[in-house]
Amino acid sequence: MAFLEVRSLSKSIGPAKILHEINLTVERGEILGLIGPTGSGKTTLLRLINLLDEPSAGSILFDGRKVSGRQEKEALATRRKMAMVFQKPVMFKASVEENVSYGLRMRGRQKRHEKISMNAMVKEVLEIVGLSGYESRDANTLSGGEMQRIALARALILQPELLLLDEPTANLDPRSAASIDSLLRSLAGSRTAVILATHNMEQCRKLARRVAVLQAGRLAALGKSEEITMPW
Amino acid sequence: MRSIFISLSSAALAGIICIPVGGIIEFREFWGKRALINLIQTFYSLPTVTVGLLVFLLISRSGPLGFLNLLFSQSGMILGQAILVCPIMIGLTITALGSVGSQIRDTAKSLGATEMQIIITVIKEARVAVIAAVLLGFGRALSEVGVAMMIGGNIRGYTRVLTTSIALETSMGNLELSMALGIILISISLGINLLLNRFQGK
Numbered sequence A: 001m002a003f004l005e006v007r008s009l010s011k012s013i014g015p016a017k018i019l020h021e022i023n024l025t026v027e028r029g030e031i032l033g034l035i036g037p038t039g040s041g042k043t044t045l046l047r048l049i050n051l052l053d054e055p056s057a058g059s060i061l062f063d064g065r066k067v068s069g070r071q072e073k074e075a076l077a078t079r080r081k082m083a084m085v086f087q088k089p090v091m092f093k094a095s096v097e098e099n100v101s102y103g104l105r106m107r108g109r110q111k112r113h114e115k116i117s118m119n120a121m122v123k124e125v126l127e128i129v130g131l132s133g134y135e136s137r138d139a140n141t142l143s144g145g146e147m148q149r150i151a152l153a154r155a156l157i158l159q160p161e162l163l164l165l166d167e168p169t170a171n172l173d174p175r176s177a178a179s180i181d182s183l184l185r186s187l188a189g190s191r192t193a194v195i196l197a198t199h200n201m202e203q204c205r206k207l208a209r210r211v212a213v214l215q216a217g218r219l220a221a222l223g224k225s226e227e228i229t230m231p232w
Numbered sequence B: 001m002r003s004i005f006i007s008l009s010s011a012a013l014a015g016i017i018c019i020p021v022g023g024i025i026e027f028r029e030f031w032g033k034r035a036l037i038n039l040i041q042t043f044y045s046l047p048t049v050t051v052g053l054l055v056f057l058l059i060s061r062s063g064p065l066g067f068l069n070l071l072f073s074q075s076g077m078i079l080g081q082a083i084l085v086c087p088i089m090i091g092l093t094i095t096a097l098g099s100v101g102s103q104i105r106d107t108a109k110s111l112g113a114t115e116m117q118i119i120i121t122v123i124k125e126a127r128v129a130v131i132a133a134v135l136l137g138f139g140r141a142l143s144e145v146g147v148a149m150m151i152g153g154n155i156r157g158y159t160r161v162l163t164t165s166i167a168l169e170t171s172m173g174n175l176e177l178s179m180a181l182g183i184i185l186i187s188i189s190l191g192i193n194l195l196l197n198r199f200q201g202k
Helices: A042-049 A072-079 A094-099 A100-104 A114-126 A144-156 A172-187 A200-208 B002-027 B033-045 B048-059 B074-098 B102-110 B115-125 B129-144 B144-154 B161-173 B173-201
Strands: A004-013 A014-026 A031-035 A057-062 A082-085 A163-166 A193-198 A211-213 A218-224
Touching: A004 A042, A014 A042, A014 A057, A014 A218, A031 A042, A031 A200, A031 A218, A042 A082, A042 A163, A042 A193, A072 B033, A082 A144, A082 B102, A094 A100, A094 A114, A094 A144, A100 A114, A100 A144, A100 A218, A144 A163, A144 A172, A172 A193, A172 B074, A193 A200, B002 B074, B002 B115, B002 B129, B002 B173, B033 B074, B033 B115, B048 B074, B074 B129, B102 B115, B115 B129, B129 B161, B129 B173, B144 B161, B161 B173
Parallel strands: A031 A193, A031 A211, A082 A163, A163 A193
Antiparallel strands: A004 A014, A004 A057, A211 A218
């Protein structure tokens, strides 16, 4: 039984069919590369897996249990096991610390001793993304690359079982991108599964064991990263 | 001070009602939502005497709320002015919350926020514009005369406020006093505007 299974997943918006019968699986500790040109449906697929949108057809299974098409309460419980980093991350009008700890606070970590441990967690995760000492900075004054790393920290602090990354290094300089890549590599083999949507085939080859190729909303190929060649 | 107290109370009462109502209208999808928003926006320019008349009928002795004895009282004026400013406050709250991009909602949702937590997050993001809506409501309540006159009755020392005083003094020919009261009213309005600009400038 796969940790995450996507079965015949389709998504239409009005008359436009965005995704056509996608089938794929992800195991715990695996990094699955999701690659495809702009408009191929990568973001839509990640949003469906994150239960932000409802599929038009098909289903999503998490630990063998169907999680798509459920009541919001059940969807929320599943969503809280995942975290998603968007391609263009937005910051709440608050400090870096409040941004990074947002997910924990939404899970009810408000008591004093929890706040102390939360502060320590924020510090630790900011160190991981290379932004130590940024806690009190206004998150909206940061550069695009820094915001991207805060978004990643905001996801990592939740210790998700499934991490969904939509072009996480697109706005980063090569050095920052390399540090994020090394961080993602360290997740391989842990209990966290990662789906990494990217344009960058080289990044996919370095990080992902398997790659799924999306083209015009269809799964054009799925296999070991070294075996996949781009069809475009 | 009575003018400020009554208008502030009515703005606060309207704020308590209108911010959640605006949130519900903005966040929920329902049949006739667009028509409802159009209706609310039409009521922005609701004549104050019409509201005064409706509230008068509602709280007069023979009206459905007559047992509350609100007619010719400050509480009645607060209720009337709150009803008067509700459309503008709900409408501006909807606009304020709508201006917060869908990415903020998606980010909050993906980070595990419940529906209520998402609403609170969006209100926090739009706090400057929401506060501006409340301040504008306060300004409208402070400067209106119809509700204050019809519901309050312009009773000296009890329900007489700046606007009704100006109307009365003008009708009695005391133009200097009317002008002085008018300047005080304009000064208060100016103060509100300065406060509003300070919030919006942030």
